[in-house]
Amino acid sequence: MREQKVTAELLASALDSEQIFDLIADALVATGYVVLPLALPPSVTEALFLRIASFEDEVFQAAGVGRAGEFQLNPFVRKDEIRWLSVQDPVEAGYLAWMERLRLGLNQRLFMGLFDYEAHFARYSDGAFYKKHVDAFKGSTNRVLSTVFYLNPGWALADGGHLLMYSDAAVPALEPIARITPLMGSLVVFLSDRFPHEVTAASRLRYSIAGWFRVNASLGQQIDPPR
């Protein structure tokens, strides 16, 4: 309860990002995940919403499963469409800059050795979903911390499209430990290899930005490929 009160006070005091980084770091140590209702400055959130909403259909590509050589499309697993963020666009650069500060803030606080960050816009059309998965498998990935930022004004419970998080127990839990509404401005941060999660089908268009902080897993001369 106390933490919730602190969060509300923080929001009222116009978002000091260092305090937000404190909250995220503390939650990662305590539970491994956190949901913040209004993490970024509202002007940045609004600009990102206008950006994704302005994209023509051709801008998006079908999302796949697996990386590099193992990449494949699988519409039974996920049906969202994505577009990678780039520093070329000032609005996207603003988001990436905030995440860069979070990267440095978490390295300072938790010595996580986060090396870089990659993120894509995601668009789930009516009925689209992403079946239960983990973003990283222990020991075989360089994605260590996942972020999801939502861009959906006025999302109602009945709209579906929830992010369901499951516990890290080896036995698959029946009940999710969290049901997250993809409401405009909410940011979810979680340890990538700890929490199986899924996106339930939505009954309206659903916008988000999914991203991953990575550690550098380069070996010898082989540069670790992004994405």
Ligand SMILES: O=C(O)CCC(=O)C(=O)O
């Ligand atoms: O949009 C969400 O709520 C989660 C998306 C996700 O799990 C992913 O892109 O890996």
Ligand SMILES: [Fe+2]
């Ligand atoms: Fe995921």
